[in-house]
Amino acid sequence: MLGLLKNLHHKYVFLRRINVLSTQIAQQLPNDIRILDIGCGDGTISKMILENKKNVSIEGIDVFARETCAIPFKMFDGKTIPFAENEYDATMFVDVLHHTTNIKELLAEAARVSGQYIILKDHHYNNALDFGILRFMDWIGNAPHGVKVIYNFKNLDFWKTTFNELGFEIVSLNNSVPIYPFPFNLIFGRDLHFIAVLKKK
Numbered sequence: 001m002l003g004l005l006k007n008l009h010h011k012y013v014f015l016r017r018i019n020v021l022s023t024q025i026a027q028q029l030p031n032d033i034r035i036l037d038i039g040c041g042d043g044t045i046s047k048m049i050l051e052n053k054k055n056v057s058i059e060g061i062d063v064f065a066r067e068t069c070a071i072p073f074k075m076f077d078g079k080t081i082p083f084a085e086n087e088y089d090a091t092m093f094v095d096v097l098h099h100t101t102n103i104k105e106l107l108a109e110a111a112r113v114s115g116q117y118i119i120l121k122d123h124h125y126n127n128a129l130d131f132g133i134l135r136f137m138d139w140i141g142n143a144p145h146g147v148k149v150i151y152n153f154k155n156l157d158f159w160k161t162t163f164n165e166l167g168f169e170i171v172s173l174n175n176s177v178p179i180y181p182f183p184f185n186l187i188f189g190r191d192l193h194f195i196a197v198l199k200k201k
Helices: 004-027 042-054 105-111 130-143 156-165 185-189
Strands: 032-039 059-062 073-075 088-094 116-125 168-174 193-200
Touching: 004 042, 004 116, 004 168, 032 042, 032 105, 042 059, 088 105, 105 116, 105 156, 105 185, 116 130, 156 168, 156 193
Parallel strands: 032 059, 032 088, 059 073, 088 116
Antiparallel strands: 116 193, 168 193
16 A cells, blocks of 8 residues: 555645755755755755755765765754854755754754755644645655654744744745646645745844
């Protein structure tokens, strides 16, 4: 059953997701910056961002060892980012933070390493129905691949409060991210996904 779900998700969601996210993130990125992709996975999204945005560079770190990665890559422990203060112009999380129990701490680490920007793609929910839909999407997209799911989704108030507490200015916040085709976007898309470009004050 999990194998079937994995194949269906790859065919109808995964390929569209990486295309949509890479295109929309590239459109929101500042020019001429060096980015650290935290939790980069296999680097596919970052590689596609580079194809859409020629004047940036991206390197990655992740907690999982991979035989291949589409971008330069290093391991890290999931807590302390192994780079100096302001070593990069920007740090980036793409659907990473809801897999962690230390969202604020990891964002603070990302700010330490970043000279200016934090780019964040994640989710937010408005009610119990939204939370249930996010749980379902997370399970479908990750459980078949052996990724641990903890459903640590937050509402928009949490995100905005956290950004303010950490001293981030919101440069742009896009919650119209069409990951799913019509009519599935009416259920699984809506405003449950967001891409934010944040700047250190």
